[in-house]
Amino acid sequence: MEDQLASEQSSKRKGRLTGTLAFATLVSAFGSSFQYGYNVAVINSPAVYMRQFYNQSYFDRYESYMNNSFQTLLWSLTVSMYPLGGFLGSLMVAPLVNKLGRKGTLLFNNIFSIVPAILMGTSQASKSFEIIIVGRIIIGICAGLSSNVVPMYLGELSPKNLRGAIGVMPQLFITIGILIAQIFGIRSILANERGWPLLLGLTGIPAIVELILLPFSPESPRYMLIQKGNEVGARAALRRLRGWDDVDDEIEEMRLEDQSEKAEGRQSVRNLCSFRSLRWQLISIVVLNMGQQLSGVNAIYYYADSIYRTAGVKENDIQYVTVGTGAVNVFMTIAAVSIVESTGRRILLLVGFAICCTACAVLTMCLNLQDNIDWMPYLSITCIIVYVIGHAIGPSPIPYVITTEMFRQSARPAAFMVAGSVHWISNFIVGLMFPFLEKGLGEYSFIIFGVICLATFVYIFIVIPETKSKTFLEISQILAKRNKVEVKVEAEHLELSQRETEKGKWEKVKITNL
Numbered sequence: 001m002e003d004q005l006a007s008e009q010s011s012k013r014k015g016r017l018t019g020t021l022a023f024a025t026l027v028s029a030f031g032s033s034f035q036y037g038y039n040v041a042v043i044n045s046p047a048v049y050m051r052q053f054y055n056q057s058y059f060d061r062y063e064s065y066m067n068n069s070f071q072t073l074l075w076s077l078t079v080s081m082y083p084l085g086g087f088l089g090s091l092m093v094a095p096l097v098n099k100l101g102r103k104g105t106l107l108f109n110n111i112f113s114i115v116p117a118i119l120m121g122t123s124q125a126s127k128s129f130e131i132i133i134v135g136r137i138i139i140g141i142c143a144g145l146s147s148n149v150v151p152m153y154l155g156e157l158s159p160k161n162l163r164g165a166i167g168v169m170p171q172l173f174i175t176i177g178i179l180i181a182q183i184f185g186i187r188s189i190l191a192n193e194r195g196w197p198l199l200l201g202l203t204g205i206p207a208i209v210e211l212i213l214l215p216f217s218p219e220s221p222r223y224m225l226i227q228k229g230n231e232v233g234a235r236a237a238l239r240r241l242r243g244w245d246d247v248d249d250e251i252e253e254m255r256l257e258d259q260s261e262k263a264e265g266r267q268s269v270r271n272l273c274s275f276r277s278l279r280w281q282l283i284s285i286v287v288l289n290m291g292q293q294l295s296g297v298n299a300i301y302y303y304a305d306s307i308y309r310t311a312g313v314k315e316n317d318i319q320y321v322t323v324g325t326g327a328v329n330v331f332m333t334i335a336a337v338s339i340v341e342s343t344g345r346r347i348l349l350l351v352g353f354a355i356c357c358t359a360c361a362v363l364t365m366c367l368n369l370q371d372n373i374d375w376m377p378y379l380s381i382t383c384i385i386v387y388v389i390g391h392a393i394g395p396s397p398i399p400y401v402i403t404t405e406m407f408r409q410s411a412r413p414a415a416f417m418v419a420g421s422v423h424w425i426s427n428f429i430v431g432l433m434f435p436f437l438e439k440g441l442g443e444y445s446f447i448i449f450g451v452i453c454l455a456t457f458v459y460i461f462i463v464i465p466e467t468k469s470k471t472f473l474e475i476s477q478i479l480a481k482r483n484k485v486e487v488k489v490e491a492e493h494l495e496l497s498q499r500e501t502e503k504g505k506w507e508k509v510k511i512t513n514l
Contacts, residue, residue, distance in 0.1 A: 015159020018243040024217035025154055025169050031210020032106055032146030033170040035113060035203050037177025039082060039139050040298060041326070042203070045185030045319060046196035051075055053196075054129045074129075076432050081133050083298075083427035085140020086147065090420030093148045094413035098227065102153035102220045106146065110207040110214075113142035121201020132200070139203060140424075147400075148420040152412060155404030156220040157241055159250075164340040164401055164468055171397030172333045179326035186319050225251065226258045226410075257408055257473050281406040281479055284464055285419040288349075288399040291456030293426030295356055296449035297391045299434040300325070300384065308384075313377065321381060328385055332392035345398050345405075346466045352394025353457040359387035360450030367443035395456075399423075405467045405475050 043050065054074060058066050066074070096105045116135035123132045150170045158166040181199075185191040190199040218237035225234035231251070238247040308318045340348060363383035370376040399419070407415040437445050467475050 015161050015242060017162060018241060020218065020240045020243075021157060021162075021166070024157055024214075024241075025166055027210055027213045027217060028106060028150050028153060029169045029173040031110060031206045031214065032150050033173035034177040034180075034206050035139070036143040036147050037174035037179075038181045038203055038206075039136075039143060039177075040174070041178040041181040042185065042199060043079065045182065045187070045191035045322070046199060047075070049191070049193050049196050050078075050129075050132070052193075053124060057127050057129050060127065072435060076435050078129075078133055078136060080428050080432035081136040082140040082143070083424045083431050085137040085142075086144035086424035087140075087421055087428060088137075089141035089144020089146075090148055090417055090424055092141075092145060093420055094417040096145065097149060097152065097223075097413045097416075101223050101228075102149055102156065103214060103217060104219070105149050106153065107211060107214055109142050109145045109149070110210050113139060113207040114204045116142070117201050117204030117207070121197050121204075123200070124197045135200070142207075144420055144424055147423070148416040151400035151404055152416055153220055155401070156222045157218070159242070160471055161341065161469055163405070164345060165337050167401035167404060168333065168337045168340055168397040170400060172330070172337055175326070175329045175333045175392065175396075179323070179330050182319075182323045182326040186323065191319070221250075222254055225254050253471060253473065277480060278407070278411060280463060281415070282418065284406065284459075285399070285403050285415060286422050287456060287459050288402060288464075289419050289423040290426050291353065291452060291459075292395050292399050293423055293430060294449070294452045295353070295391070295395060295456065296360070296430060296434075296446065296452075297388075297396065298427055299430050299449075300388065308381070313381065325385055325388055329388050329392050332389045333397060336393045336397050340398070340401070341468060344466045344468045345401055346460065346464055348394035349398050349460050349464065350394070350457060352390045352392075352396075352398075353453045353460065355390025355393075356387050356395065357450050357453035357457065359383045359390060360446040360453060363387070363446050364444055364450070367446075395453075402464070402467065405470075406479065408473070408476055 051071060055065050055071065058064075093105075096108065100108055116139040119131045119135035119138070123129065123135070147170070151167055154166050154169065155163055183189070184199055184202070190196065218240050219233070221234040221237040221241070224230040224237065234254070235247055235251060238250055239245055242250075308321055309315070313321055336348060360383075363380060366376050366380040366383060370380060403415060403419045404412070434445070437448070441448075465475075465478050467478075470478075
């Protein structure tokens with residue numbers, strides 16, 4: 001009888017996807033993560049018409065056209081201003097989420113993401129290519145904020161058994177945003193001489209949707225209890241999110257985390273870099289975010305048409321191959337959502353980077369041989385699609401989940417600030433340098449990406465632990481051992497708390513039986 005009751009208690013405590021949790025996930029991911037993905041890919045297809053507009057605007061002012069080098073530089077800046085803005089947005093994460101909360105920061109952010117949509121959408125009418133570049137910087141700042149805040153928000157809303165799957169949802173909506181931008185970027189739809197300003201301006205729609213709907217979602221219970229001391233609000237939010245009234249266990253786990261952090265206080269980036277107890281966590285998120293971006297995935301989305309052209313795809317077919325690649329990306333990210341809790345984070349990262357490394361090596365060979373062998377361009381396309389598959393199942397979505405899980409409440413905002421900064425600086429480097437890399441190295445451009453994938457694979461294999469189905473405090477203890485920090489006192493505290501909790505549970509059961 002007691003074993004059956006214990007089993008029922010355990011089953012009850014296993015979190016489930018409630019309507020409130022699903023609503024908060026979908027609204028925040030669509031309103032913010034979708035925008036990020038959309039703006040990664042949106043300028044790829046209309047690049048020819050936008051560059052013509054740049055040249056014509058320049059001629060109307062100065063009565064001469066740009067030279068090729070200046071036009072290439074200007075276009076590289078247009079592409080790379082987005083990740084540069086993302087870096088600037090990442091620097092704002094910690095102060096904003098600590099002051100406004102997770103939900104409050106997302107609402108604040110979306111007010112400003114409407115502005116660049118208007119700027120870019122009216123650029124042709126105003127005959128100014130400069131406001132496109134300004135709009136790209138501003139929308140990049142908004143993306144830098146949202147790309148860090150959404151995973152943090154959803155990670156803190158989710159029960160531990162769903163944290164991986166829900167943590168991958170922002171990446172899924174990023175890939176959906178990329179795919180929608182590629183579909184609308186078909187020449188016959190919006191990627192043409194008259195339609196490209198509307199294509200750029202559509203990014204404001206998700207922002208408006210989130211501004212309307214997100215206020216109906218709860219704030220992070222962990223933020224309310226640990227950082228604001230609002231237990232009543234935290235309990236109310238947890239009850240909505242879990243679908244039951246008894247949330248004492250999670251409240252107790254949050255209190256325990258709060259007590260273990262009080263001696264450290266709220267972590268700044270400076271403290272984060274100097275704390276020995278957080279050394280390997282910090283190194284790991286830097287390596288993962290560098291590996292994610294310097295492995296070249298966004299080079300494919302920023303310059304997909306150019307890459308497929310180099311691979312020998314016919315001009316009229318490029319736009320459809322690009323859409324097909326985006327669809328594969330979405331499908332494989334959905335697969336990652338479904339298997340991340342059963343397979344684990346670490347194995348998906350290892351398999352993903354291994355696939356990407358192999359695809360880069362084979363693609364380099366294909367590009368060198370495509371003039372001599374008729375079917376080699378088809379193998380080149382296959383390599384790019386395989387690369388996208390590999391990145392979608394691990395390197396793209398999992399670093400966000402790992403960053404959420406490796407740090408506790410006081411250090412998480414600063415950790416996302418560091419991770420986001422590394423992410424967007426690396427993204428900026430790829431966006432700015434790839435056109436010149438392609439010109440300088442030609443067919444060997446992807447060898448560099450392959451080497452980075454291999455180096456990241458080795459680091460993950462040696463250092464990164466598995467974090468699935470563990471509480472934030474349990475993960476912290478695992479990493480503390482690697483950092484060679486004494487965890488005996490904290491472990492005893494956790495064991496004592498668990499014993500007291502279990503005692504309270506059985507007292508309730510006995511009273512019920514009487």
